[in-house]
Amino acid sequence: MTMGGKITCYLDCVSPYSYFALLYLERHREALKSHDVEIDIIPVFLGGINVGSGNKPPWTLPAKAKYSSFDSARAKKYFGVPNVKTPSFFPILSLLPQRALVYVKAAHPKSFVLTFFDIFSEMWENGIDVSKPELMAKVLSKRYTDPQVREILENANNTEYKQKLNDNTKEALDRGAFGCPWYVVKNSKGDEEPFFGSDRFHFMWEYLGLPFKDLELPFAGKAKI
Template sequence: MSGKITAYIDCVSPYSYLALLHLSRNTRALQSHDVEVDVVPVFLGGINVGSGNKPPWTLPAKAVYSTYDSARAKSYFGVPNLRTPQFFPILSLLPQRALVYIKATFPDIFLQTFIDICSAMWENGVDVSKPELLAEVLGKKFEEEQVREILGKANSPQYKGLLNTNTKEALDCGAFGCPWFWVSNAKGEEEPFFGSDRFHFMWQYLGLPWKDIELLPAMEKAKI
């Protein structure tokens, strides 16, 4: 079996964080089936503008529903400390541009760094859009000089342009939010998937062995 999952992710999206965690937990299993995973940093704000979509909290009915859905997601994905920080939403351009540079320069720790940035925001309430706070998060993985380099490159025309290119690529794949996935299977077929709760559809599309959720009948009471 073989295939590829391209995941378009922005740290501003809590469901992107959950999707990253789920992909990282399943990395070895996916590798055993020769399925490549490519995580691509994008700017969700640009995707919303380009697709005409609006953040869910701007629609009152969606905002109410999100309270229930986020609680369910926290439980399912095992992230009990997930919470919306008071400063939300942020302009995620700086951390996303930094991640584009980290992916190109430090590919071995790119995914974990992405997870660390998301965790800092969604579990520890750190505003990673602020350079000094992002620097503190990066300082847990990188030397001081490397952190300065990352932040400098994030503000350079090259990596600003690359984030724009990534975002346009996601839009060209039909994206209207994050996490957005473009999946290629062994037959050479390609399809989009949206959200952190569509992995079972992806496994099925890729032809991978997986276990579905099974509803079990009530146990009969033992006869005395």
């Protein structure tokens, strides 16, 4: 069976499920690479996707908000990040960190994914409001020198990278996005399909023609013949 393809993944740090998705993809990056599957992580502005698609955040709908408390607890356990919690300042306007990530991807590509993880973990596990420039600077200082931190924050407010985030967001909308994490997966035939959420990877592997083990439920005790 011919394998290979590409996963284009649109993420925003304001979404904890984007954090889960990035964790899962990165854990499987080398395995995917061995099957000639490329991963491209693209920062977007989820607020713009919600407005552009007519979607509403789950916490604004009572039924979804009630269910989310159960779903998030299950997800935290499954993805191995038990310390994730909703910060007191949530939701944030994620423009600053997302624009910063757009610049980091262009100027510091080798540390781009690690920087995304820094932002996710500081916000969702340590309660740091990364929408505030001074706090965002502290997060960036874990990985960059003081001049580099200033460079990143200055360029996050540069017209070029503001526009690039807008373009990324529009691209996601044009490809059907109504939330994050959003993926467009291209298989070895060149066909593409969209996928949404942090629990659709088995469908993605199947679409890519990858060998994988699905959920297995063994018989209790001795199996019946």
